[in-house]
Amino acid sequence: MLTAGLEDSRPWLSKVMMSLPAAALEPPSVPAGGGGTATEQLHGARMPPLIYIYDMPPKFTSRMHQYKNVVEHCGYRRFRPGNRSELYADGYSVEVYFHKMLSVSPHRTFDPEEADFFYVPVYYTRWMWPVNGWADTPFYGAPTAWHRYSNAAHMWLQAKNWIQSNFPFWDRRGGRDHIWMTNHDEGACYMPTEIYRNSIMLTHWGRMVLNHTSNTAYFPDNYSSGVRWTGVLDGKDVKTLYDGHPCYDPHKDLVIPGFKPPEHYVNSPLLGSCPLQRNMLLYL
Template structure:
């Protein structure tokens, strides 16, 4: 059974009010006739998972009988399109970049709220607590005191011990040092130094979000399976104009193979 923390709205629902883009953050919307339509936002898993868990038979309202505890944050929604676009909130420095610094301080606040408000983090040292973090470089820069204990659901399974940011988007470079005397007198990178981005056996890898109408011909919903000799799932653009280090060369390798082997003609 899973207990869902009722976090302050600053960490989830209120961010939906601050966003400036209707298609961001949520997995569904409503048209002028009040009909539901599905979105395909890659980060929409945050709101989808929260909603799905809220109505799940595995949810419990009694924390004393819970096996796991879930802290529902909409942190990728904060990263975009709230941070740097809305007037706030800011997390421990009045400068917009790097965005991961604000994200790390955000989660640090959530962890401290959980620890101070209810006794369950302390009961097992956070080992039964779950955080969802589906942004580009996953949990690489999450605060060590939370990451080393809690379970993280992430799509980024990087295993390097001494990792540095590989983002192709400068504001997301988590290796960028920041010291701001009034709000953050020590380099923020001390918060995450020394831990992996993904720990097998503790964390779980999840795919980037795709709306359910993408699977209408899936065998999982009863459609007869198609015989395939190639299985590939890739979410995003191939990135022929992207910097190679952003995907560690995977995008460029896929593009080269697709062109050389004429994948479009063979498999479409």
């Protein structure tokens, strides 16, 4: 985020510059006599609902940028020589993109006491790939890179425990006003129940079956197989963390799309482009 006018002295930043979010600006003064609506008086230029973003420790977010060994995955912007940048699509880019866009959104608040919701940024898809399996550390709840669902479940638990240890807001409503993004292949299917029970999930996987099983063909992600590790969960199967809840609850969760760059939507018939001529029916 850059202050207005900086692009004049540093023109190479103009294409990637974003304005400060309204939440970081001084609210407009309210005329004497209480002019404006109650919401305008309370929030100024900001737009309810107001969302507070936890400033998570680096091991949950920025350190994943450091550990990943390829550029093409789990990001949405690529910086090129000549001070150029370009957007690119990746199946898991929405995790970073949403965090960035929410950070400069008029819905953001820097005051957790006035927040309607709390967003918990955890780059777990970046951990699943390309960090896990290629880096020596960190590992969450498993001593190897295999059984990625075990690592992911324990990563979420560590994030929740950190929030509880440092803020009062989880316990205030039992996590019901907390938002998590679960955009890996099978979404929130193996989100620990103590988080999933009340929190809001942003997921692409609207699977509502209660007694669900993993659909993956990739063994490290098969959360139905379960795993026990010495010294972890007192030897209990990791499935005890997440068994018994659906992958998606329409009463509290939201299905969101993955990230696509603007060019994808420009070519859509819904925006005026010619309809696509399809002669095959296939869904993967």
